[in-house]
Amino acid sequence: MKWSAIPYLSFRALHRNAMRTVLTALGIIIGVGAVITMVGLGQGASHEIEEQVNRLGQNVVLVFPGERQLGGVSIGGGEANTLTIEDALAIRDEIPEVVAASPEVRSQRVIVYGNRNWATRVYGQSADYLQIRQWPMESGRMFDEDDVAQAALVAVIGQTLVDELFEGSDPIGETVRVRGLPLEVIGVLAPKGMSLMGSVQDDIVLVPYTTGFQRISGRSHAMVINVQVFDQASMDVARLKIEDLLRERHRLAPYQDNDFTIQTQEEVAAAATETSRVMTFLLASIAGISLFVGGIGIMNVMLVSVTERTREVGLRLAVGARAPDVLLQFLIEAVILCLLGGLGGILLGLAATEVIARYAGWPALFSAEAMFIAVTVSAAVGLFFGFYPAWKASRLDPIVALRRE
Amino acid sequence: MAHAVATREVHREAQAQPVVELRGITRVYDTGRVAVKALRGVDLTVEDGEFLAIMGPSGSGKSTLMNMLGCLDRPTAGSYVLNGEDVATLGPRELARIRNRTLGFVFQAFHLLPRTSAQENVELPLLYHDDGLSWKEIHRRAREALEAVGLGDRIDHTPNELSGGQKQRVAIARALVTRPRVLLADEPTGNLDSRTTLEIIDILQKLNREGLTILMVTHEPEIARFARRIVTMRDGLIASDRPSPGLSATEALAEWRDELDVHEDLTHDAPAEVQG
Numbered sequence: 001m002k003w004s005a006i007p008y009l010s011f012r013a014l015h016r017n018a019m020r021t022v023l024t025a026l027g028i029i030i031g032v033g034a035v036i037t038m039v040g041l042g043q044g045a046s047h048e049i050e051e052q053v054n055r056l057g058q059n060v061v062l063v064f065p066g067e068r069q070l071g072g073v074s075i076g077g078g079e080a081n082t083l084t085i086e087d088a089l090a091i092r093d094e095i096p097e098v099v100a101a102s103p104e105v106r107s108q109r110v111i112v113y114g115n116r117n118w119a120t121r122v123y124g125q126s127a128d129y130l131q132i133r134q135w136p137m138e139s140g141r142m143f144d145e146d147d148v149a150q151a152a153l154v155a156v157i158g159q160t161l162v163d164e165l166f167e168g169s170d171p172i173g174e175t176v177r178v179r180g181l182p183l184e185v186i187g188v189l190a191p192k193g194m195s196l197m198g199s200v201q202d203d204i205v206l207v208p209y210t211t212g213f214q215r216i217s218g219r220s221h222a223m224v225i226n227v228q229v230f231d232q233a234s235m236d237v238a239r240l241k242i243e244d245l246l247r248e249r250h251r252l253a254p255y256q257d258n259d260f261t262i263q264t265q266e267e268v269a270a271a272a273t274e275t276s277r278v279m280t281f282l283l284a285s286i287a288g289i290s291l292f293v294g295g296i297g298i299m300n301v302m303l304v305s306v307t308e309r310t311r312e313v314g315l316r317l318a319v320g321a322r323a324p325d326v327l328l329q330f331l332i333e334a335v336i337l338c339l340l341g342g343l344g345g346i347l348l349g350l351a352a353t354e355v356i357a358r359y360a361g362w363p364a365l366f367s368a369e370a371m372f373i374a375v376t377v378s379a380a381v382g383l384f385f386g387f388y389p390a391w392k393a394s395r396l397d398p399i400v401a402l403r404r405e
Numbered sequence: 406m407a408h409a410v411a412t413r414e415v416h417r418e419a420q421a422q423p424v425v426e427l428r429g430i431t432r433v434y435d436t437g438r439v440a441v442k443a444l445r446g447v448d449l450t451v452e453d454g455e456f457l458a459i460m461g462p463s464g465s466g467k468s469t470l471m472n473m474l475g476c477l478d479r480p481t482a483g484s485y486v487l488n489g490e491d492v493a494t495l496g497p498r499e500l501a502r503i504r505n506r507t508l509g510f511v512f513q514a515f516h517l518l519p520r521t522s523a524q525e526n527v528e529l530p531l532l533y534h535d536d537g538l539s540w541k542e543i544h545r546r547a548r549e550a551l552e553a554v555g556l557g558d559r560i561d562h563t564p565n566e567l568s569g570g571q572k573q574r575v576a577i578a579r580a581l582v583t584r585p586r587v588l589l590a591d592e593p594t595g596n597l598d599s600r601t602t603l604e605i606i607d608i609l610q611k612l613n614r615e616g617l618t619i620l621m622v623t624h625e626p627e628i629a630r631f632a633r634r635i636v637t638m639r640d641g642l643i644a645s646d647r648p649s650p651g652l653s654a655t656e657a658l659a660e661w662r663d664e665l666d667v668h669e670d671l672t673h674d675a676p677a678e679v680q681g
């Protein structure tokens with residue numbers, strides 16, 4: 001038979017049943033779209049964590065309350081109340097290798113300015129927190145030791161708040177309210193740059209930890225102590241000294257385990273990256289399942305289509321088609337369906353990723369690799385699930401097929 | 406078409422052998438409990454250029470015989486020589502080629518692809534052709550075949566935009582497009598009214614005059630009269646085989662028109678209006 005005729009026949013058959021074609025392809029579109037979106041978001045998250053780690057400043061050690069498993073979930077924490085503000089001050093003052101230490105407390109609060117409000121995270125930190133994070137100011141000033149000592153009602157805000165509450169106008173000297181507590185805006189943080197996660201990091205309010213602990217979060221203990229060590233070479237020593245100091249302060253007997261955990265920035269990062277990698281894998285697996293379901297949908301529709309088109313197959317056989325011609329036509333129909341679905345899925349996936357990245361503030365990475373895999377997989381799905389119906393069609397007896405009403 | 410006819414004439418002179426030769430054909434359907442003997446030893450010889458009508462009561466084995474002739478089915482016993490080839494010796498590939506090249510099929514139920522233009526329906530057999538015809542040639546041949554059945558102005562119509570007679574003409578064009586030697590038609594006019602039936606028979610007679618061998622199953626004796634030979638089957642055997650007057654469908658159609666005119670003149674006082 002004429003070679004170019006087989007894809008032509010397949011296309012014509014799909015075209016004749018345009019509605020069914022679209023509905024069938026929808027299963028694949030959603031499957032591939034889900035894979036692309038999930039992999040994009042997962043990879044974006046991993047990438048973002050790496051970026052974040054690089055930006056977190058150098059020679060930073062984090063002290064978490066409670067005993068934590070290495071490689072466990074390392075961001076967040078604060079379940080145990082074992083770290084005090086005094087612990088942080090002691091680390092800073094009594095260990096020569098330590099340059100700065102900031103007891104941190106976080107709380108999710110609504111900030112009100114005039115008739116506008118915005119939900120954000122309020123961080124209680126020490127005056128040297130920006131030094132630890134190596135985070136420059138955009139305008140105004142950071143609160144100082146005196147502000148901390150007096151638990152001053154001042155705040156330093158991120159770029160997101162400038163945009164959302166002040167609509168870009170100068171916020172310095174304005175007063176915002178948190179649960180009725182007036183805070184004077186004294187400074188604006190420099191935007192965190194171009195990364196997709198940047199906007200999330202810029203969605204932040206810093207207040208003196210004294211203000212943050214008692215008056216905003218209502219907590220008495222630190223969720224984490226951010227410690228900056230003098231240089232890279234001193235990291236291990238500093239770490240040991242912090243451990244000794246805290247054990248002594250917490251009056252831990254030699255047989256008792258630490259009631260805190262010290263992690264370097266790299267360790268936190270490694271754990272986070274691992275977590276997000278697992279997440280990516282899980283998300284991709286779920287998406288993969290939906291692709292599989294889409295494939296079963298194709299098989300289902302192709303089987304129905306073979307039954308429905310029994311007379312057509314009979315006629316083709318009568319006018320000179322051979323069984324392999326019929327097999328190939330149905331197989332190519334399935335593959336075309338899946339490829340169309342794959343292309344549609346890529347578009348859908350890209351759109352979904354873009355929307356989620358923009359509106360939910362999730363980071364995302366478009367991965368050419370994921371697209372290639374998605375298309376290859378959907379073609380394979382077409383071949384795999386299309387084969388049985390195609391084989392069935394090619395085995396029809398033309399006499400029986402033609403007699404079917 | 407003229408060219409094709411010319412080569413057929415040459416064929417006929419060169420090899421005076423029959424187109425179809427059935428010897429002792431039997432076909433037993435094994436339906437589990439009982440074996441149905443649909444054909445019980447049929448002998449039939451059809452010469453090139455014949456127009457044969459096959460008649461007989463329902464269940465006498467006409468369709469079974471047509472399936473056999475069309476190489477869609479194999480006999481339980483007996484030999485079938487088609488166009489000089491012993492069909493029993495051929496594999497599926499050759500059988501497909503024969504169905505494509507040597508035979509043309511016309512069915513009672515038309516069997517056109519839905520939502521597909523007349524042109525594309527007619528092109529279908531050419532797509533399964535082994536010669537690697539160009540698309541241009543395929544389109545041209547399909548158009549020619551449609552013109553030959555008087556549907557040159559309907560090539561873009563889909564089946565549901567065509568009347569029953571027009572559908573059957575598309576089906577005939579599809580059977581002709583590969584320039585077969587034998588046309589097999591199982592009750593081609595079974596779904597048509599008598600006027601449309603005459604038109605279809607008229608087309609078949611025209612094709613037969615151009616050299617096409619036609620085997621047609623029909624239930625109606627009036628239709629069989631247009632063939633030149635009538636074979637009657639009974640219980641899986643050929644009961645009678647006799648020549649027929651081979652009336653002209655063109656004349657019958659003309660008579661029909663005259664009668665219609667008389668009828669119209671009687672019913673309407675005014676002369677029949679010409680409708681656009």
Ligand SMILES: Nc1ncnc2c1ncn2[C@@H]1O[C@H](COP(=O)(O)OP(=O)(O)OP(=O)(O)O)[C@@H](O)[C@H]1O
Pocket residue numbers: 434435436441442443461462463464465466467468469470
């Ligand atoms: N696939 C089959 N399986 C079993 N028996 C069959 C099959 N096809 C036909 N028969 C039997 O073979 C006999 C001949 O059938 P066939 O269809 O050839 O008759 P026919 O002359 O074409 O009848 P009709 O005029 O009604 O079309 C019938 O008894 C029928 O029941």
Ligand SMILES: [Mg+2]
Pocket residue numbers: 467468469
């Ligand atoms: Mg029949």
